[in-house]
Amino acid sequence: MRSSISRDELRAEFPILRRYIYLDHAATGPLxxxxxxxxxxxxxRMTTGVIPPDEAFGLIEATRRELARLVGCSVEEIALIxxxxxxxxxxxxxxxxxxxxxxxxxxxxFPANQYxxxxxxxxxxxxxxxxxxxxxxxxxxxxxxxxxxVSVDLVxxxxxxxxDLEEIRELLPDEVYLITDGIQAIGAVAVDLGPVDFLTCGxxxxxLSPQGTGFLYVxxxxxxxxxxxxxGWLSSEWKGFTELKIRPIRTTAARFEEGTPxxxxxxxxxxxxxxxxxxxxxxxxxxxxxxxxxxxxxxxxEEFEVVTPRLESGIVTLRPKREIKGYKERLDGAGIIVSExxxxxxxxxxxxxxxxxxxxxxxxxxRK
Numbered sequence: 324m325r326s327s328i329s330r331d332e333l334r335a336e337f338p339i340l341r342r343y344i345y346l347d348h349a350a351t352g353p354l355x356x357x358x359x360x361x362x363x364x365x366x367x368r369m370t371t372g373v374i375p376p377d378e379a380f381g382l383i384e385a386t387r388r389e390l391a392r393l394v395g396c397s398v399e400e401i402a403l404i405x406x407x408x409x410x411x412x413x414x415x416x417x418x419x420x421x422x423x424x425x426x427x428x429x430x431x432x433f434p435a436n437q438y439x440x441x442x443x444x445x446x447x448x449x450x451x452x453x454x455x456x457x458x459x460x461x462x463x464x465x466x467x468x469x470x471x472x473v474s475v476d477l478v479x480x481x482x483x484x485x486x487d488l489e490e491i492r493e494l495l496p497d498e499v500y501l502i503t504d505g506i507q508a509i510g511a512v513a514v515d516l517g518p519v520d521f522l523t524c525g526x527x528x529x530x531l532s533p534q535g536t537g538f539l540y541v542x543x544x545x546x547x548x549x550x551x552x553x554x555g556w557l558s559s560e561w562k563g564f565t566e567l568k569i570r571p572i573r574t575t576a577a578r579f580e581e582g583t584p585x586x587x588x589x590x591x592x593x594x595x596x597x598x599x600x601x602x603x604x605x606x607x608x609x610x611x612x613x614x615x616x617x618x619x620x621x622x623x624x625e626e627f628e629v630v631t632p633r634l635e636s637g638i639v640t641l642r643p644k645r646e647i648k649g650y651k652e653r654l655d656g657a658g659i660i661v662s663e664x665x666x667x668x669x670x671x672x673x674x675x676x677x678x679x680x681x682x683x684x685x686x687x688x689x690r691k
């Protein structure tokens with residue numbers, strides 16, 4: 324790993340590594356000590372007083388800047404939210420749908436990107452894109468004059484398939500919104516937001532941040548076209564409490580931050596993202612790719628099918644050709660944490676994992 328911070332220093336941020344080989348970041352990312360310290364400091368101060376508004380808003384804006392730096396966009400395009408679904412609800416509520424319109428969703432995608440469309444828009448037809456098949460032929464068949472949006476998972480939660488957003492955007496009319504759930508990508512791989520109108524991301528996985536925090540990216544050029552939704556008193560700029568009248572809403576994505584935020588959680592997220600930025604997302608992605616390739620190359624192909632394609636993300640999914648229960652119990656007994664999903668083993672290392680840990684994983688999996 325090429326970074327001004329040594330791997331040993333980074334690993335020291337995660338006490339979980341003293342007990343386990345932790346390879347389950349697609350499920351939950353552990354918190355680094357620096358983020359816990361930041362949140363603890365704020366909580367302790369709240370027991371003896373209050374955080375001044377200027378300081379609180381300063382912490383919020385610092386977190387916004389770190390997120391914008393990580394994903395390569397303007398701070399004006401970042402709204403701070405509580406989870407991935409919250410961002411999807413904002414995106415859906417911002418678009419004027421009419422009965423008879425249609426949306427294109429991802430076949431087999433994570434439920435967060437399915438439920439809101441299903442229950443909030445019963446009058447809108449749902450069409451489905453298979454991320455494992457060639458995209459152009461499918462979109463050519465699915466898109467028509469009533470298509471209003473395409474909503475996909477940038478990285479599939481199960482297979483690790485990484486969708487080519489540029490390929491999709493090139494095939495969409497400008498008036499069709501491209502929405503993506505980025506939770507399995509952001510913090511693990513570099514992302515080009517150019518093709519995207521909305522990207523929503525909870526921070527409790529690859530961003531190594533507190534649960535209940537996240538962000539929504541909204542393309543600046545689209546803000547003026549969007550229907551107002553999720554609007555509250557903090558959707559406006561406030562300089563104080565001396566004149567509480569209705570004010571113009573912000574012209575940035577922060578207009579969607581409707582009320583009092585989770586200051587402690589956002590401060591923790593800011594510290595975690597600052598750490599990722601200090602390493603560099605390209606360095607992080609390179610490190611993760613080295614580890615995922617070791618897994619793919621090392622497992623016994625007579626025992627496992629590698630479900631994940633070569634278009635890498637941070638996820639490697641293996642389908643055992645025998646009963647999965649024995650493999651999961653074997654890994655648990657060796658202190659190796661992965662997920663069992665849909666009859667598969669899902670393995671998801673992060674930048675601080677080592678080749679030695681992956682070699683141990685392969686040794687345990689391949690044991691006869």
